[in-house]
Amino acid sequence: MMLLGNRLRVLMAALTLVWVHGAYAAGTVEPAMTVAHAQASPLVAVAKAGTRVVAVGDHGVVVMSDDGEHWRQANTVPVDSLLTALTFVDDQQGWAVGQAGVILHTTDGGEHWTLQQRLDEQPGLLSLWFENERHGIVVGAYGYAAQTQDGGQSWQRLQVGEDGDDYHLNHLFASSDGTLFIAAEMGNAYRSTDHGATWQALDTGATGSLWSGLGLRDGQVLLAGMTGRVLLGDPAGDNWQTLDSGTEEAITALTQLADGRVALVGNGGMTAISDAALTRFTVKVREDRVNLAALAPLNDGQIILVGSAGVMPQ
Structure with a gap:
């Protein structure tokens, strides 16, 4: 479980519980509680819905801000479990995922969320990507991957890696030309050039887990993770070079500025x-x-x- 402790130590217990089939997986789904100063709760992911910023975290907390200074909690979140990632296809419609295969959907920029799916295998979901309002992919612990072609109403399993691989799939993202990449455990990474239908393993030369990735505007790709590792790849992901990040801390996320x-x-x-x-x-x-x-x-x-x-x- 080295992966868990290095991603966000404060959330390790919650993640461990679900990934060893803990009590939540067998229990009922409860709505998130309204809490004072929700923006001070442990948060794991953040995304833009137009100009609005929306963040998700532990106990089903979802907070948002229209100016980056004043924050409020979402009006309705149907789960009180850990949410790990979210994405929006426009300023209104978005999805969030989390432990026990939970997939949430919003049509009003994050103000209200519905429980769209709780996947049968109840995987720990770590990342998601939506091409448009119909087609999306989720990935997570132990090699789990699935896609939807109907906006999240139904999901079909995808094969990433070889049969028997159970690497945690930590972050799914697209490059500027639409090629999909997955940053994964133990230096593994994967590429899809057909919108996620099939995946090819990449030789990154890394051994430590890769936590995040980013498609740059010039077509190149970044992967980042353990011990401050940052890898710069060509648009195809065939060749990688190590950049000097100046740190040995685990890198959890990255973004390109204007x-x-x-x-x-x-x-x-x-x-x-x-x-x-x-x-x-x-x-x-x-x-x-x-x-x-x-x-x-x-x-x-x-x-x-x-x-x-x-x-x-x-």
């Missing part, structure tokens, strides 16, 4: 921003050294950080 630079976050309060050429990263460490899970750029050039202490300033 000016082309890349920002990343990780454990121990680590933040870093590259130069335009990706030749150097300037690293800063927060005084509180709180674990950071995700980030999102705002329109004013600021960056929203989320992690074990909730929403945090840059």
